[in-house]
Amino acid sequence: MSEIRYDPILDEYSIIAPERLHRPDCYKSKSNNRRKKIRQCPFCVGQESMTPSEIFAMRENEPNSPGWKTRVIPNLYKAVKIEARWNRDDYGVYRVWDGFGAHEIIVDTPRHLLRMDEWSKQEYFNWLYTMRARLNDLKNDVRLVYISLFKNHGHYAASTQQHPHTQLIALPVPSIDSLKRLQHAKKFFDRHSQSIFEALISSEIEEKKRTVADSPSFIAFCPYASAFAFETAIFSKKPVSDLGGFNDSDLHELASLIKKIIATLYRQLGDFDFNITLNTPPLQKNPSTEMFYNDIPKIWRFGIRIVPRLYRLGGFELDSGMQINPVVPEEATSLLRESLEESE
Ligand SMILES: [Zn+2]
Numbered sequence: 001m002s003e004i005r006y007d008p009i010l011d012e013y014s015i016i017a018p019e020r021l022h023r024p025d026c027y028k029s030k031s032n033n034r035r036k037k038i039r040q041c042p043f044c045v046g047q048e049s050m051t052p053s054e055i056f057a058m059r060e061n062e063p064n065s066p067g068w069k070t071r072v073i074p075n076l077y078k079a080v081k082i083e084a085r086w087n088r089d090d091y092g093v094y095r096v097w098d099g100f101g102a103h104e105i106i107v108d109t110p111r112h113l114l115r116m117d118e119w120s121k122q123e124y125f126n127w128l129y130t131m132r133a134r135l136n137d138l139k140n141d142v143r144l145v146y147i148s149l150f151k152n153h154g155h156y157a158a159s160t161q162q163h164p165h166t167q168l169i170a171l172p173v174p175s176i177d178s179l180k181r182l183q184h185a186k187k188f189f190d191r192h193s194q195s196i197f198e199a200l201i202s203s204e205i206e207e208k209k210r211t212v213a214d215s216p217s218f219i220a221f222c223p224y225a226s227a228f229a230f231e232t233a234i235f236s237k238k239p240v241s242d243l244g245g246f247n248d249s250d251l252h253e254l255a256s257l258i259k260k261i262i263a264t265l266y267r268q269l270g271d272f273d274f275n276i277t278l279n280t281p282p283l284q285k286n287p288s289t290e291m292f293y294n295d296i297p298k299i300w301r302f303g304i305r306i307v308p309r310l311y312r313l314g315g316f317e318l319d320s321g322m323q324i325n326p327v328v329p330e331e332a333t334s335l336l337r338e339s340l341e342e343s344e
Contacts, residue, residue, distance in 0.1 A: 002080055002099030004173060012176045017079040017099065043071075043163035045110040052076060055104060056133055058126055070130040071107040072168075078103035079169060086143050086172060101171040102138060106130050108151075108164040116153065116164065117266040124255035128243065131166065132251065135280065136244045138170050145284045146174040149243075154273025156309035166276075174282045174289060182281060185299040186292040197301030201235055210333045212264065213340060215257050217250055222333045227307075227323035230269060230332045232261055234304045241300040242280045258304065260340070265308065267339040273309040278302075 002017035042050035045066045051073045058069035074081075080101030088097050108127045113119065119127075131149055138144055147170040152159040188196040201219055204211055210221040212232060220234045234257060240246055246254070265272065281300045285293040292299060317323055
């Protein structure tokens with residue numbers, strides 16, 4: 001049984017999940033990993049019986065059979081589970097929750113593709129469509145306050161399965177980082193009567209120094225204070241605060257832009273490892289989110305962060321929470337723009 005524990009000094013939560021140690025290749029090296037046989041892949045078409053029953057799938061036939069475009073299943077090595085008690089205990093100076101929450105795997109495509117630049121536009125759309133479906137469904141569970149949608153690709157990004165997949169973890173408590181960002185966004189709005197996202201997006205559009213590409217409703221740029229080399233952010237130009245607020249035509253537009261950015265990063269960086277995260281705001285109003293909850297549509301904006309993992313993190317990063325980035329974001333932007341222009 002996992003636990004969500006609160007650290008009163010760091011003012012942050014940790015998920016203590018001993019079950020995670022037994023993940024298939026926790027101790028194996030990268031070279032062993034690469035040789036794993038495709039036919040043993042539990043996420044490939046025809047291997048549906050190797051996974052727990054699906055929670056959701058883009059399909060027109062019966063569940064847990066071939067014929068799907070995307071599939072969502074509970075993570076077998078889950079950090080938290082929905083069956084756990086929704087319960088908090090105080091333990092001296094500490095607080096602990098039973099490991100309650102959702103931990104799901106989205107199998108992004110039936111194709112066992114090792115590179116995301118091989119995905120079709122339709123596959124990008126299906127991926128976004130599935131994340132939107134899960135997000136909107138989990139919003140109905142009032143016990144779940146925080147949701148993290150993320151993709152780990154490659155060894156340096158902590159991925160243990162080669163088959164393209166995305167993870168979703170939903171918890172009864174918001175991460176302290178996400179609370180701080182929301183509170184900061186609220187303060188900015190109160191002071192300037194404009195959201196921090198709107199201010200930043202108009203400045204990037206005007207300055208043009210860091211914009212890699214854009215479309216009518218989205219903009220992709222290398223953030224001014226990028227924490228990682230070649231980090232690229234995609235934000236909505238429209239006031240939509242999470243993926244759940246977009247219609248299918250928005251998702252098609254976003255799919256095309258992400259596909260373009262991923263392809264450009266591959267051209268510039270080769271076969272690189274990366275993380276992708278979505279900046280989803282808290283899902284429910286509770287004592288920790290009530291200060292800004294009703295203002296979320298005004299103060300927050302949907303965004304995706306693509307973070308190449310080109311090197312390991314060290315002690316300074318762990319201690320300070322700050323990253324040392326060796327590539328100037330404006331330089332990264334011009335390299336990405338160059339390879340984008342060459343390809344067009
Ligand atoms: Zn596979």
